[in-house]
Amino acid sequence: MPEGKIIKALSGFYYVVDEGAITQCRGRGIFRKNKITPLVGDDVVFQAENDQEGYILEVKERKNELVRPPIANVDRAFLVFSAVEPAFSPALLDRFLVLVEYNHIEPVICVTKTDLASEPELKRLDEYASGYRAAGYEVIFVSSETEAGVEQLYPYLEGKISVFAGQSGVGKSSLLNVLRPDLELKTNNISSHLGRGKHTTRHVELIEIGDGLVADTPGFSSLEFQEIEAEELGSCFPEISRAGENCKFRGCLHVKEPKCAVKAEVEEGIIPNYRYENYLNFLQEIKERKPRY
Template identity: 45%
Template sequence: MALLPLRPEFPPFLSKGGTLSRCRRPGTASRRGKSKAEGRCAILFLCRSIEKGGKVLKETLLRGRIVRALAGYYDVVVEEDGETPSAEDGQDFRRSVLRTRARGLLRELGITPLVGDLVHVRPTGEGEGVLIEVLPRKSELVRPPAANVDAVLVVATLREPEVDLAYLDRLLVHVEHARLEAVLFWNKVDVLGLSEREELEALLGVYRSAGYATFAGSVRTGEGLPEVRAHLAGKVLVLAGPSGVGKTSFLRVLRPDLPLAVGELSRKLGRGRHTTREVVLVDVGQGSWIADAPGFGALRLPDVGLPELGRLFPEIAACAEGCRFRDCLHEREPGCAVRAAVEEGKIARSRYANYLTFLRELREMHAERY
């Protein structure tokens, strides 16, 4: 999953409410060399109202959230009374959905609406409308393409399929790089024997001590689900994890009415088959939205400097403050507090080993570039 940090969606000469600042006339460039694109963007905002007979007549615009994007169409959930559906108010609303097409001017400006975007739409008919404006985003993911995400719910299993700790830590590095919260849910505890449950308890301790909210349970039996739901309340999340761990099944437990396909685990290969083909944002109640997205393949590490990698491991970042050298990479440097923490058992050896593997991979990436 390739993740991007927050970026502004509109040029700085537009205020949040859509009014102009530092722009002389819509559609014309100022002496400072405003581009034609800025003029078109100004028109986009000004066309929301017209003046007639000394009165301003505003067109009917509704606020909503994009819940599905497919083949140039955007399904937008809006409120019956025109209020913006929000995952922050902790309430469940009666939803209405408009299937919209983006206004041509958005395409000209290079603005691509994403699932999770808060938008303004204009109804044009029964169940249809035009997407007029994409509101500023607080976060953006590239893979899967989604906006305004608060956290990533990483689903994993100890068995069926077998856990891949390198893949899990790689995924967590991406989440840290995007400055999103990572929540871990270990599914299928009902298939584990006594010794395997002890192994899982040890892993839970590893990731909890690293600073991650970590839960264990079973989608099939319902064990542990109330605790997870309580933690997810009021958040917009993306489901992530390898195939076959039960991501889509997790959604079906929260919303049994959803017509989602669930694939059977390929026992021959020991891994699951992807069952999701598009990004869909699902209202699961308690003010929460969850994006079910296509399965992820191999994840290339984010393009960061070598010293920054350690900051993407929370427990390593905390111990690194005690290192003798500020740019310590925690390999063979003298006075390294991180290596000392590994020897003392404060940092899990599996996490440290994956850190070193990723560090070597980053070096190779940098060498290929130069």
């Protein structure tokens, strides 16, 4: 049986690519019975009924999967945040980073609309970028309008399945249009009434950019920490995870425990205050989470 990868899911059909040929497939009824939903990014075994149509017979084991957007086997996440309109939010970025780290996806922080930012705003962004780079993250400043910095993204796309994720209105579709102009993805300006962009992407689809596959994903409608336990949160902050190895007590949550190496690094300015504050806020959120039955 042939094997391929799902590159688009739309209206109950799954579009599977195998050696350049695309077959429109439906899932077998057994998937519904076993509560398996094929996802974009899945490697599958399929049976072709003819040149264009077929059925998915098996979904191969996934290395990860995201719920919103629904996609599997993601290698890299470009976390797209605007310098202005909407304003850059480290608290929201850290929320994205935690979810990406938890799913073992390599993040690249991409700050857009730099052409619209004032000198003081750019200086503030540089300070944030220094903190994230010190933690081990790549931070790239770009402008879809002037195309400044966009060429830096191509090496990160090669041979990977990537997602471009971020809140609505930050310019994900505009950026993808620069990376591959023939896409002509629809974009919308920020709604002045709501202060956020309208959703312009209606489904998840993998598209070829450079030597990789990229999903233009809808803005996340939920960023809750449903699966992450309190003891796991520290591992989703690289600098807290590293410092935590030197804590006196195993299982230290870096809150009130004595001889905590993380708190020491915060006091010394090695770990930025905003990162530690966001960690504490997320930890409290996880502790107060209502159990699911």
